[in-house]
Amino acid sequence: MRALQLTVAVCVAAWTALAACGDSVAPVDPGDPGTGPDPVSAPVDLSRAWATSTPEAEGFDEGMLEAAFARADEAVPNIRALVAVRNGRLVEEAYFGGMHGDSAFDMRSVTKTVTALLVGLASDRGLLDPDDLMADRLSHPSRRSEHGGIRVRDLLTMTSGMQWSDEEDFGPWVRSGEPVGYVLDLPVVAPPGRRFIYNTGGSHLLTVIVESVVDGSALEFAERELLEPLGIDDKRWPVMQDSVIVGGAALALRARDAAKVGQLLLQGGRSGSRQIVSRAWVEAQIGRLVSVGDLGYVLRDAGYGYQTWSDRQGGGGDVSAFVMWGYGGQFVWVVPDRQLVVVAQTHWRGTGDHDGVQADAVANLIVHRVIEAARPIRR
Template identity: 30%
Template sequence: MTIRLPRSAPESQGISSNAVSRFLQAIAENDIELHSLMLVRHGQVVAEGWWAPYAAPLKHKMFSLSKSFTSSAVGFAVTEGLLSPDDKVLSFFPEDVPNDPSPHLEAMRVRHLLTMATGHTADTIDPMKMTPDGNWAAEFLRLPVDKAPGTHFLYNTGATYMLSAILRKATGQNLLDYLRPRLLEPLGIEGATWETCPRGIAIGGYGLSITTEDIAKFGQLYLNKGLWGERRILPENWIEEATSKQIANGDEGESDWAQGYGYQFWRCRHGVYRGDGAFGQFCIVMPQQDAVLAITSGTNDMQGVLNRVWEHLLPAMRPGAAAEDPQAYAELNAQLKGLKLEPPERTPSSPRERSLPAETYRLEENERTWKALAIRFEKDEAVLTFQEESEIHELRCGRESWAEGTSKLLEGTDSRLAAAFTWENPDRLLLTLRFIETPFCITAAVDFEDDEVRFSYRINVGFGGQEAPPIRGRLR
């Protein structure tokens, strides 16, 4: 069942339209790429917007904001008596216990997974993903635990996976199936997906995809201390524990990553807490202001996003209604409806479009395993065909406008794509590929010279290098 939060003018809920406009302007002036936002005050959506080609119906990858949903699933299981935060981690995996477990491993409890205080000194997720048999839990238990659990904070995505694996053991269900009747259906969260490990267990620490309004509803549930309307979803004491500082993670200075950590929730300055994910996926809960802010984005400047929230939105929230300002409200609505990320515009066409041969370029060996590239031009589109060993990918790019479709180029599975092209000069084709259910955008250049081609590209955000080695090719 589709459930939408109620809507209201900002002034009716004690915040000026001008404050929201200033926030949007500050984001633009600092070149921070947001994809969506939804601001909720007193349970009413007072501002919402999507930067086209991103759109309200589209899900977006949450990355580590997924962790807060995993924490909620643990809360349900604790409430139902299926597990306890004080249960030993090893007790759930008798078949995977190492031959000689260390005292630190034996001392590790579920609460240490929740608080990122497992005692590891490096995130465990990469070695877990590399294990040949796909048994991530067994690999987690094999890795050294250098410190006593509970004494040392280390952000550890592998720990959240272990929560998901424990939930599978305790409930007999995968994480998404377990959450569906308890959390997702009551809140009207539809179509959620969650990536799994090779053994079919939800990854827990990342992999959830939901919409912006779904984030806002989740935050509103926590703001209401577990109540959804008149219905009790999660116990208030669990919400309090999960969002309180359970362990120190820094000096509590100017960084919002140093204010303490709860059960897969971050503490912030100003009495705020949040769930967040890489590249700017936010569920920001402001209890003192009775407000929630949901954001999706594709930025490396996550602190910059929070700084603008504290600077422009937080101080603008007043206890009572603000004076009506129809002009400011109309201007804000126009601003929100006009949000967009434009494709580059240089030169819309080139003589190359008529002179390019119909043959295919054979590509040199490359990390993408592309074997060949063909390009043709139609009236309003450039059509690129990438040939792999056993698969062909066709990519349609609009002429200085977005052409929407799907592509497997990003992760090997169909992803929604908005793509555009322009010409930087007669011999250089520029491509912009926005994978609009993710933070990722690829910008590419195709350089033509005689019978050769050079394909180079970079990605806007990433965990490793963002620029790929160029790929060269020659006409067959």
């Protein structure tokens, strides 16, 4: 995703995060045949394969939903997968360009949301705290006095104050051979916690920090504590030159498995009877800890939590959503009021300046077609 450097106000009501993604919808008449299904009664067990259902049974306008999927490659020629899950059931999926249900696809910055979950898992186990100072958790010769006030929380919310531009820094960073040193050697241009600077290198520092506090590698920790409990056994997660998994990009997942990550957050960190990551962590992760505003494309009233976007209009109108967003239009789009998870994967290599146009086209496909096909849930 393109670099974003925006001055933002950190929300006063940061810990009312879940409410920011759960605005209520207008009451509906239970006898109206146009209304949707009853609310979901219990979290689904994500360690199992998705149960399947029909659009009608899950409260979709069947014609609208089928039209959205059938014409997805017309709206977005580079689309490779589109998946809709509602009420914990797989309702519709389509694959394009030679892709299929077992294709694991590099979802770029969607990786960041998974990285934040690893930090949450480590925090839940008492291995680190979001208020820990970065310098206390990151041993490296490039640490300077300017880094002294940066907390793990600031890395999570992209407010570390360290300079970064994906457009200018991502390629040189990857080629540098110094994935930690390159980030730390850049200037600190704002006080910690004050300014939103989208920083993929900073996201990698998070996986380095996780690796420093867990048994084994960060990848082994991810597999043991997150991916295997979600039944995700087909993935690719490359490592940097420091032999640590890339914290900010490059995790490849099947579209169905990416939907499980969204469903886990929708269920407050729970899978069936098991609490995988704490609800308190999830509330912060999907919340509006930082206000970003109108990005001009994709998100209209954006906020940022722990490596995860939110949008008060992300479900259309005044319906909130939280969003995992990767370069070129990789999305896991979650609308709590609709109990809906939508995953899109696109061919992103070589899109260059077309990245924003393609991401906007995918977002419009999700928001204006798939979400609009989902009738409100009965209250």
